[in-house]
Amino acid sequence: MGSVSGPMAETRVSDERFIRETGAAAAIADLAEPVLESLGFRLVLARILSGQGTIVEIMAERPDGSMTIDDCRAVSLALSPIFDVHDPLPGSYRLQVSSPGIDRPLVRPIDFDTWAGFEAKIELKELVDNRRRFRGVIEGFEDGEVRIEVDLGKDQGVKLIGLPISLIGEAKLVLTDDLVRESLRRTKRALSELEEAQAIASAEANAAGGSLDETDDGGTAIEARGETASRRMREKRGKRRPGRAPESKRKN
Numbered sequence: 001m002g003s004v005s006g007p008m009a010e011t012r013v014s015d016e017r018f019i020r021e022t023g024a025a026a027a028i029a030d031l032a033e034p035v036l037e038s039l040g041f042r043l044v045l046a047r048i049l050s051g052q053g054t055i056v057e058i059m060a061e062r063p064d065g066s067m068t069i070d071d072c073r074a075v076s077l078a079l080s081p082i083f084d085v086h087d088p089l090p091g092s093y094r095l096q097v098s099s100p101g102i103d104r105p106l107v108r109p110i111d112f113d114t115w116a117g118f119e120a121k122i123e124l125k126e127l128v129d130n131r132r133r134f135r136g137v138i139e140g141f142e143d144g145e146v147r148i149e150v151d152l153g154k155d156q157g158v159k160l161i162g163l164p165i166s167l168i169g170e171a172k173l174v175l176t177d178d179l180v181r182e183s184l185r186r187t188k189r190a191l192s193e194l195e196e197a198q199a200i201a202s203a204e205a206n207a208a209g210g211s212l213d214e215t216d217d218g219g220t221a222i223e224a225r226g227e228t229a230s231r232r233m234r235e236k237r238g239k240r241r242p243g244r245a246p247e248s249k250r251k252n
Helices: 023-039 069-086 109-114 177-207
Strands: 042-049 055-061 093-098 119-128 131-142 145-151 158-164 168-173 247-250
Touching (some): 023 042, 055 069, 109 145, 119 145, 119 158, 131 158
Parallel strands (some): 055 093
Antiparallel strands (some): 093 247, 131 145
């Protein structure tokens, strides 16, 4: 690990996940990922949460990073029958679909380019220069390494270093005011683009004498409402609040 200088070469950064689930969560991810891709989404993480009952959480997003309440509902409805058939987890559980949130996990090399300029926490699988945890401003991804500007203490000061992607066990953005503002700006832009695309599709459907509600495969077009699942998801026994991402229940 050392300092990095000079301009970064423009190379294609992978959008394949380097963070992978293990055990039962891996089996759930294997089932969920192709379904998400067929719907135009991508998997961020699959997790099994314990507490008052078991929750299978599917964290997903569109390629532009957006994820609305209706998106969560569409994903949940698509995944529920798949999980019922393949039964990836013994016992009872609830399926919960959500967006990755503002202080999102970073699971793809391209995430470090997408969120360059913002602060992140990174935990390595093993010690590097007697450190496992790093926190600093992301500078991007290059040559198999995450570039991050960190404070290495009074002896070395702030330096731009490279952390091998193969050694990263966990990475996530740090919640700051700047990150909140940028996330809201990106969400608004993504929703505007989606609304524009829907308006064009509606006009084309009307011109062809069709309907926007029905797709070629008999599905239903989903309209974005402008609010992510992470902000609207609430737990309440026996009831659903309006607009909440649905949870599917499975019993023995």
